[in-house]
Amino acid sequence: MTPIGLTVRAGLSLNARLLIAASVVLTAFLGLTGLTLDRAFRDSALAQVRAALQVHVYALLGAADLDRAERLVFPKRLPEARFGIPGSGLYAQVNAASGALVWRSPSMLGFVDLPFDPVYRTGVAAFQDLTDADGARYFALGLAVVWEAKKSYGYTFYVAEQSDAFDALVRGFRQALWGWLVGAAVVLLAVQGLIWRWGLAPLRRVALEVAEIEAGRQSELHSSYPSELRLLTERLNALLRNRGAHLERYRHALADLAHSFKTPLAVIRSAIDDKDTPAPLQALMREQVEGLNRTVEYQLQRAAASGRTVLARPIEVEPAVRKLERTLAKVHADKGVQFDLQVAPGLRFHGDDGDLVEILGNVLDNACKWARREVVLRARPEGAGTGLVIEVEDDGPGVPEDVKPAIGRRGVRADPKIGGHGIGLAVVREIVEGVYGGRLELGRGALGGALVRVWL
Amino acid sequence: MRALVVEDEAPLREQLAERLRVEGYVVDLAADGEEGAFIGRDYPVDLAIVDLGLPKLPGIEVIRRWREAGLCFPVLILTARGRWQDKVEGLGVGADDYLVKPFEMEELLARLRALVRRAAGFANPVLTFGSLALDTRAECVRVEGAAVELTAFEYRILEYLMLHAGEVISKTELAEHLYHEDQDHDSNVLEVMLARLRRKLDPERLLNPIETLRGRGYRFRLLKSSGPSV
Numbered sequence: 001m002t003p004i005g006l007t008v009r010a011g012l013s014l015n016a017r018l019l020i021a022a023s024v025v026l027t028a029f030l031g032l033t034g035l036t037l038d039r040a041f042r043d044s045a046l047a048q049v050r051a052a053l054q055v056h057v058y059a060l061l062g063a064a065d066l067d068r069a070e071r072l073v074f075p076k077r078l079p080e081a082r083f084g085i086p087g088s089g090l091y092a093q094v095n096a097a098s099g100a101l102v103w104r105s106p107s108m109l110g111f112v113d114l115p116f117d118p119v120y121r122t123g124v125a126a127f128q129d130l131t132d133a134d135g136a137r138y139f140a141l142g143l144a145v146v147w148e149a150k151k152s153y154g155y156t157f158y159v160a161e162q163s164d165a166f167d168a169l170v171r172g173f174r175q176a177l178w179g180w181l182v183g184a185a186v187v188l189l190a191v192q193g194l195i196w197r198w199g200l201a202p203l204r205r206v207a208l209e210v211a212e213i214e215a216g217r218q219s220e221l222h223s224s225y226p227s228e229l230r231l232l233t234e235r236l237n238a239l240l241r242n243r244g245a246h247l248e249r250y251r252h253a254l255a256d257l258a259h260s261f262k263t264p265l266a267v268i269r270s271a272i273d274d275k276d277t278p279a280p281l282q283a284l285m286r287e288q289v290e291g292l293n294r295t296v297e298y299q300l301q302r303a304a305a306s307g308r309t310v311l312a313r314p315i316e317v318e319p320a321v322r323k324l325e326r327t328l329a330k331v332h333a334d335k336g337v338q339f340d341l342q343v344a345p346g347l348r349f350h351g352d353d354g355d356l357v358e359i360l361g362n363v364l365d366n367a368c369k370w371a372r373r374e375v376v377l378r379a380r381p382e383g384a385g386t387g388l389v390i391e392v393e394d395d396g397p398g399v400p401e402d403v404k405p406a407i408g409r410r411g412v413r414a415d416p417k418i419g420g421h422g423i424g425l426a427v428v429r430e431i432v433e434g435v436y437g438g439r440l441e442l443g444r445g446a447l448g449g450a451l452v453r454v455w456l
Numbered sequence: 457m458r459a460l461v462v463e464d465e466a467p468l469r470e471q472l473a474e475r476l477r478v479e480g481y482v483v484d485l486a487a488d489g490e491e492g493a494f495i496g497r498d499y500p501v502d503l504a505i506v507d508l509g510l511p512k513l514p515g516i517e518v519i520r521r522w523r524e525a526g527l528c529f530p531v532l533i534l535t536a537r538g539r540w541q542d543k544v545e546g547l548g549v550g551a552d553d554y555l556v557k558p559f560e561m562e563e564l565l566a567r568l569r570a571l572v573r574r575a576a577g578f579a580n581p582v583l584t585f586g587s588l589a590l591d592t593r594a595e596c597v598r599v600e601g602a603a604v605e606l607t608a609f610e611y612r613i614l615e616y617l618m619l620h621a622g623e624v625i626s627k628t629e630l631a632e633h634l635y636h637e638d639q640d641h642d643s644n645v646l647e648v649m650l651a652r653l654r655r656k657l658d659p660e661r662l663l664n665p666i667e668t669l670r671g672r673g674y675r676f677r678l679l680k681s682s683g684p685s686v
Binding site: 255256258259260262263264265266267268269270271273289293297301304323324326327331333334336353357358360361362365 | 465467468471472475509535536537538539540541542543544547548552553554556557558559560561570574579581
């Protein structure tokens with residue numbers, strides 16, 4: 001199978017498949033039906049023609065007689081008036097056994113000369129299908145008889161009728177037959193179409209509901225579905241419910257891990273500051289604890305990022321930003337940072353709520369640490385799809401050019417005196433670039449301070 | 457200052473208690489959420505340090521219960537959870553600050569001082585009343601720009617009175633915030649301390665920053681100055 005053949009096959013909708021299959025079957029069935037009916041009708045009409053011809057032949061036989069000279073004669077009034085009307089379409093001829101013409105009906109005179117086939121067996125009517133010199137078609141019946149008088153005379157009686165009436169009859173039947181068959185096919189296909197529409201409606205509904213879920217307008221499939229689909233839709237719902245619970249459990253496990261690891265670290269760190277600990281040891285231990293903590297923190301944060309999941313409800317950006325504003329206003333209360341938050345109305349993030357809060361929280365917190373008074377956030381859609389770009393800048397001193405490439409790499413920070421574990425931007429970069437396939441860029445903003453731009 | 461520490465890890469709890477006591481705080485300890493919620497509700501706590509992952513009742517719930525009961529002492533969350541969603545949730549239910557473990561003890565102390573000061577309505581870390589200035593960051597007191605040597609206990613008395621400037625503070629209230637119930641204390645000791653504090657601050661008896669209202673208590677009577685000064 002060629003790849004092209006495959007794609008065409010896969011691209012056909014269920015409706016198209018059913019329509020094509022039904023059309024082929026219906027055409028074959030109705031075609032054969034039509035042919036059979038057509039042939040049956042023709043045969044029966046032909047049998048009628050033959051019977052009529054036979055009646056005429058016998059009538060002529062009855063009317064004919066031998067005169068005293070033992071010549072075959074016919075009365076003035078022939079049994080069928082049409083034999084007497086020239087060109088009437090009904091003709092009779094009698095040949096002698098030798099083939100010589102004995103008699104012709106007046107209807108034939110001067111009009112036609114029919115190429116009758118000789119009939120050899122006596123008493124058996126032979127049906128003939130003739131065409132004259134002008135191409136007109138005739139059905140004929142020949143009957144060979146032997147006339148017993150003083151001598152015996154052999155004659156062949158022929159009666160021929162032009163096929164016009166028969167042809168017209170068959171044509172009329174055919175037209176009616178095929179007309180009805182085509183009409184029936186159209187009606188049947190239309191009815192089939194409606195049945196499929198009705199039958200496939202649940203599938204269309206599933207597709208619509210899935211789209212609704214992706215758009216965030218509903219959380220699971222609501223409609224009741226026929227039994228064939230129910231297993232699928234119920235499992236899908238279970239999957240949707242389960243996924244949230246699973247992520248929650250996973251994050252709880254990570255939180256427990258963080259707790260069981262970092263609380264002892266906190267104890268050690270406090271113990272280092274104890275006056276009894278020798279000074280050289282203090283520096284060494286502090287450094288080691290710091291390094292250990294940074295690694296754990298970074299790995300935990302990275303592990304907690306979930307990334308985009310299919311069928312996930314998109315997250316509104318504005319509420320997340322507002323929540324963080326309230327949080328950061330408390331954390332940096334002494335600084336009295338002024339936030340200017342410009343989020344495009346209705347902007348949505350296609351990903352995990354926790355990841356968005358983590359990205360925005362770290363970037364905004366960083367800006368608050370460096371800002372003198374003002375932090376500006378701008379978030380807007382980017383490109384045609386679901387992408388968005390978030391810019392955060394502050395009016396602080398900005399990022400020196402020489403450390404810029406290193407910032408956001410694991411554990412690097414511009415000023416170790418300013419709080420935090422130095423993993424904030426590293427985590428953001430990891431989530432943005434590693435998990436979401438986006439981009440993070442550092443620059444200088446219009447306020448003169450650092451500008452962090454994130455594409456998601 | 458009376459500090460409540462709600463932390464289930466015994467070694468860390470003890471370390472915190474020890475250090476806070478050295479700094480002159482009266483320390484209450486709780487090893488689980490329910491006990492913490494109870495102490496915070498029934499004792500005159502000035503600030504609380506709360507872990508999030510607590511047995512019996514989660515830290516978030518403890519804070520929520522306090523806030524629902526109308527208690528508004530400052531709360532600092534001290535937790536291993538470093539995710540911003542946890543921070544947003546914690547500060548959302550009414551905590552005032554958030555510190556991730558492991559932490560620098562000095563940073564914790566600095567944040568506690570800032571929380572107490574802000575809770576009393578002072579935006580500036582230096583509380584200035586006329587010529588008297590109390591620097592909450594350095595924990596030092598200056599009169600007319602000259603440093604005054606105070607013991608940790610004397611500093612706590614002055615800090616408490618200044619943070620509640622203009623209010624009448626009964627001797628019982630002062631004792632509650634400066635002594636633990638278990639501690640044996642004599643109200644005479646408090647009077648002696650106050651007399652010594654007055655002497656140190658105001659040797660000439662010109663300022664009289666702390667007045668005694670007989671039978672009712674004490675009041676810091678200087679007026680708050682606006683603008684920073686050291």
